[in-house]
Amino acid sequence: xxxxxxxxxxxxxxxxxxxxxxxxxxxxxxxxxxxxxxxxxxxxxxxxxxxxxxxxxxxxxxxxxxxxxxxxxxxxxxxxxxxxxxxxxxxxxxxxxxxxxxxxxxxxxxxxxxxxxxxxxxxxxxxxxxxxxxxxxxxxxxxxxxxxxxxxxxxxxxxxxxxxxxxxxxxxxxxxxxxxxxxxxxxxxxxxxxxxxxxxxxxxxx
Amino acid sequence: xxxxxxxxxxxxxxxxxxxxxxxxxxxxxxxxxxxxxxxxxxxxxxxxxxxxxxxxxxxxxxxxxxxxxxxxxxxxxxxxxxxxxxxxxxxxxxxxxxxxxxxxxxxxxxxxxxxxxxxxxxxxxxxxxxxxxxxxxxxxxxxxxxxxxxxxxxxxxxxxxxxxxxxxxxxxxxxxxxxxxxxxxxxxxxxxxxxxxxxxxxxxxxxxxxxxxxxxxxxxxxxxxxxxxxxxxxxxxxxxxxxxxxxxxxxxxxxxxxxxxxxxxxxxxxxxxxxxxxxxxxxxxxxxxxxxxxxxxxxxxxxxxxxxxxxxxxxxxxxxxxxxxxxxxxxxxxxxxxxxxxxxxxxxxxxxxxxxxxxxxxxxxxxxxxxxxxxxxxxxxxxxxxxxxxxxxxxxxxxxxxxxxxxxxxxxxxxxxxxxxxxxxxxxxxxxxxxxxxxxxxxxxxxxxxxxxxxxxxxxxxxxxx
Ligand code: SF4
Numbered sequence: 001x002x003x004x005x006x007x008x009x010x011x012x013x014x015x016x017x018x019x020x021x022x023x024x025x026x027x028x029x030x031x032x033x034x035x036x037x038x039x040x041x042x043x044x045x046x047x048x049x050x051x052x053x054x055x056x057x058x059x060x061x062x063x064x065x066x067x068x069x070x071x072x073x074x075x076x077x078x079x080x081x082x083x084x085x086x087x088x089x090x091x092x093x094x095x096x097x098x099x100x101x102x103x104x105x106x107x108x109x110x111x112x113x114x115x116x117x118x119x120x121x122x123x124x125x126x127x128x129x130x131x132x133x134x135x136x137x138x139x140x141x142x143x144x145x146x147x148x149x150x151x152x153x154x155x156x157x158x159x160x161x162x163x164x165x166x167x168x169x170x171x172x173x174x175x176x177x178x179x180x181x182x183x184x185x186x187x188x189x190x191x192x193x194x195x196x197x198x199x200x201x202x203x204x205x206x
Numbered sequence: 207x208x209x210x211x212x213x214x215x216x217x218x219x220x221x222x223x224x225x226x227x228x229x230x231x232x233x234x235x236x237x238x239x240x241x242x243x244x245x246x247x248x249x250x251x252x253x254x255x256x257x258x259x260x261x262x263x264x265x266x267x268x269x270x271x272x273x274x275x276x277x278x279x280x281x282x283x284x285x286x287x288x289x290x291x292x293x294x295x296x297x298x299x300x301x302x303x304x305x306x307x308x309x310x311x312x313x314x315x316x317x318x319x320x321x322x323x324x325x326x327x328x329x330x331x332x333x334x335x336x337x338x339x340x341x342x343x344x345x346x347x348x349x350x351x352x353x354x355x356x357x358x359x360x361x362x363x364x365x366x367x368x369x370x371x372x373x374x375x376x377x378x379x380x381x382x383x384x385x386x387x388x389x390x391x392x393x394x395x396x397x398x399x400x401x402x403x404x405x406x407x408x409x410x411x412x413x414x415x416x417x418x419x420x421x422x423x424x425x426x427x428x429x430x431x432x433x434x435x436x437x438x439x440x441x442x443x444x445x446x447x448x449x450x451x452x453x454x455x456x457x458x459x460x461x462x463x464x465x466x467x468x469x470x471x472x473x474x475x476x477x478x479x480x481x482x483x484x485x486x487x488x489x490x491x492x493x494x495x496x497x498x499x500x501x502x503x504x505x506x507x508x509x510x511x512x513x514x515x516x517x518x519x520x521x522x523x524x525x526x527x528x529x530x531x532x533x534x535x536x537x538x539x540x541x542x543x544x545x546x547x548x549x550x551x552x553x554x555x556x557x558x559x560x561x562x563x564x565x566x567x568x569x570x571x572x573x574x575x576x577x578x579x580x581x582x583x584x585x586x587x588x589x590x591x592x593x594x595x596x597x598x599x600x601x602x603x604x605x606x607x608x609x610x611x612x613x614x615x616x617x618x619x620x621x622x623x624x625x626x627x628x629x630x631x632x633x634x635x636x637x638x639x640x641x642x643x644x645x646x647x648x649x650x651x652x653x654x655x656x657x658x659x660x661x662x663x664x665x666x667x668x669x670x671x672x
Contacts, residue, residue: 017519018398018498022637027618031241031270032286045639074519076399079432080637082242082334084350105402105434106334106348109365113352164366165226177364178255178356184222184230188362191221191232198218201455201463202234202327204261 039092208473242332311584321451401433
């Protein structure tokens with residue numbers, strides 16, 4: 001996994017509330033689509049017209065936002081279905097960090113598995129960022145700095161954000177959960193041994 | 207300080223504290239379906255990992271199986287992933303119920319039905335509606351495919367402890383008001399993000415009197431309020447439901463399990479970060495008007511005016527929803543004609559749902575040219591319904607009696623509405639494109655769906671109950 005330390009990049013404003021993962025990766029394209037191709041179906045209902053051509057009004061089809069590596073999203077971003085394809089699709093578009101007032105809980109966990117950083121900031125701050133990005137697209141370069149836990153917008157003061165210590169250190173090192181847990185196999189075995197005594201009915205054949 | 211139901215179950219599964227409120231949590235059960243579970247097993251193999259406890263896992267290709275009786279594997283989506291998914295499960299020693307098995311069905315229906323879902327157990331699945339299992343007092347939630355790989359190869363997950371919310375449903379529901387209406391009502395009041403970051407316990411006398419299946423319906427919609435976890439404390443109703451089920455504990459294990467389950471309830475002085483009180487007597491049958499489960503009104507209500515939205519963003523969202531759904535502000539919900547009726551999904555496809563719907567359908571006919579499907583949640587539910595003659599009630603009225611599958615809930619199997627068609631559906635998501643590109647979905651209870659089937663339009667089911 002690619003470590004996430006500090007990223008300075010174009011940020012695309014997509015400030016709408018409750019964008020769900022059915023929009024980010026619609027079911028009709030999903031079954032059997034390989035992970036590497038998910039970028040191609042990202043936001044399909046908005047990104048493409050019915051005939052398959054690009055919808056020029058959609059922000060991610062516009063310059064310079066095609067090159068965006070940061071997404072500025074609305075409240076409750078990526079709520080709904082647990083499909084991890086939503087993360088893979090963003091990744092396919094080149095997005096490495098999403099700034100929003102809040103995320104669907106399953107999506108946020110999925111982000112960490114692919115080295116994408118979800119940044120939660122207050123609604124007015126995120127809405128302000130979105131306005132900055134819209135008003136001056138070509139200078140809309142934001143810095144998301146996980147080392148110092150702050151976002152530096154093109155204008156104005158750096159804004160601090162909170163990151164779980166565990167998630168932060170994993171992202172900084174490019175470790176996913178599995179790498180961390182593998183160091184604890186003996187603890188897990190000990191838990192199960194004691195638990196088999198406490199709750200034998202949970203373990204078939206014990 | 208006392209502990210909540212959630213805290214008790216959580217604490218019993220902590221393998222290690224990881225700091226900052228995160229823990230390594232032991233998982234007692236893991237379920238795999240043909241989309242996320244298929245991907246997880248593929249990733250697992252790519253990474254050279256192995257499934258450490260296949261005996262704690264269950265698989266079923268519920269998403270891509272067609273609901274066409276006798277031809278469930280005939281669809282193209284199933285062909286793409288179904289056989290390989292079954293093969294992957296087999297290779298890793300995981301019990302998988304194929305479409306021809308009498309144990310087949312939607313995972314959130316068959317887990318409880320087999321007695322694999324147990325009170326106080328932790329359970330995950332690569333599916334956001336895993337919260338359904340909380341109806342039995344399990345701590346259950348949805349995860350992504352990568353997390354699923356983590357679970358399969360370690361039997362644990364890294365999870366930050368959520369905050370605790372309790373929603374108390376006080377009083378008794380009026381005639382025609384079902385568990386689905388109760389939870390839709392709360393989502394309408396609180397919004398789709400109210401539960402984000404919380405584990406929700408449902409309590410109150412309406413829950414205490416409710417059957418396990420109704421509790422599962424309520425827990426199922428927790429995620430539509432943003433909560434990954436919904437739970438109901440196990441009680442005599444839960445214990446009766448589980449007794450004698452295929453994989454439920456037996457003999458001395460059963461007695462020990464029951465004794466344990468009886469300890470799983472919130473202490474009188476348990477603390478919650480948020481408490482919501484709901485007067486159930488005020489709830490009427492609900493129906494959604496828009497493209498989010500929070501876009502919901504009582505059946506005698508009207509489509510709200512975007513200009514009355516609390517803020518400009520909500521106004522924009524409502525305008526977009528109305529544009530998609532093709533309704534006007536101020537329009538009555540009652541009388542909106544529908545093309546499709548779907549009774550099914552992990553929300554409302556259990557035997558009690560089918561019985562309630564059949565009660566409305568009985569002696570009536572499906573209206574005009576609309577298509578009405580009854581899709582049982584499992585092969586066992588289907589068999590039970592057939593033994594009770596419910597299939598005849600549906601087919602005599604003009605319904606199609608289908609085979610178990612997620613089917614029109616998400617259309618992963620290729621079963622979708624045509625663009626612009628309108629359905630009333632007992633599922634859980636009325637999102638843009640959920641039932642197919644351009645499809646318009648109105649969420650409601652099984653009896654409300656049945657009422658629309660026989661009248662041809664969204665109807666107040668209470669009028670058919672007089
Ligand atoms: S019935 Fe619908 S919500 Fe339930 S598991 Fe299947 S697709 Fe998901």
